[in-house]
Amino acid sequence: MKARLIVIGAGGLAFLALLLYLSIFVFKAPKAIVDIKSEKLVTIAESSNEALTVAITNTLFTAWVVMALLLLICFLAVRKRALLPSGLYNAFEAIIELILNFVTGIAGERNGRRFFPLIATFLLYITLANWLSLTPLFNTIGIFEPLGAEEREFHEHAVVAKEGAVTLILPKPTNIEIDAKACEGLADEHEAEACREAAIEAATAGKVKSGERVGILAPYLRGINTDLMTPLSFALVSVFFVEWWGISSLGFLRYARKFANWGGFIKGIFSLNIGRTLNGFIDGFVSFLEFIAEVARLISFSFRLFGNMLAGEILLLVMTSLIVLAAPLLVGFYFLELFVGFIQAFVFGALTLVFAVLAVSAHGPEGHAEEGHH
């Protein structure tokens, strides 16, 4: 029995190794290209400073598409109302009820209904966006940006594609890597341009047939959370609402005392009592730490979502290029990504909820006494 298991395991490993060898060395799978920045589709206001350039990027466009889709689903669901719900309406009601029960279970009936719209939006929107980004439409169809010697048309990586109005990268593009470092630090614009032209010439020699172009693909649709700006804006909304709920239910001064609790320290100094002063100082320092935690939340919120979704896309990309012959194995990774997409949306909503509950609850004995009057 044990010997058979060992044989099966060794055979499986040898088979995987063979697949890897064939994919990489014999069939020469395309290398995965990872672009962290989102590509620009339409440039509205151009500027020499990259930060001041206003453009519609593909992640922004995709965000609009997801919003439109979500609104459409909602509209279709609530169009026909009946006493006995059925079909899409029924399914939507079940989902909403599930989320409402989850929110009120953690935050209580009154606060739960207050927090519910934001939490439900996060859950539905992020889940739908993450799941949609697994469909084949994403990252494959887009505008083809030609490769040129001008600085903003110059890229380190490029692919060869057939000439046409709509470019599809399927199934096996030819990758071109250009030595971009050679032309850095050339002060003269003409000299640099000539250098870049030579670099492109050297990299593409013999790889382009007639009717083909060299450039990069700016896909129309790209997973919205693979661009740091989208998770960051989610995090800003989340933190803003948490602070807003905290202030509106505790009042500004009482809420601010959570983050600058120096009252005891000052009282201790005036009463010339060393013990009270030290205690007050510790309280103040703890409240200062709480303020830092509040700011760090922005970073952890945005990077958690961004890192997970980017890593998921890279995982799928790398696996595709590693095991071309074992494509059915990739279905497993797709299911993993479906799971991760939902879990990340759930974690985002649940963490916002937990922080909101913490923000509306007061510290200290006096706070608890007052809470009873509500």
Next chain:
Amino acid sequence: MLVPLLEISDEALKFVGAALAIGIGGFGPGLAIGNLVGKAMEALGRNPEAQPVIQTNMILGIAFAEAIAIYALVVAIMIGFVF
């Protein structure tokens, strides 16, 4: 005078840096997640009726621990692909 035994290019060092970032950065969260799930299973065995509460809190805790691994991953990706 120190004589370099091997010519190591900056490019090679970059990949070593990325591998070290995710390798060391994944170590702690791995321990943390294992510990978390183990304790949650223990709690489930003792008190099976509390399953929804334990599960929700476990997933939240895993998210916190995993976030650290994700920071390391983002740093590794940045070193590998951006700089």
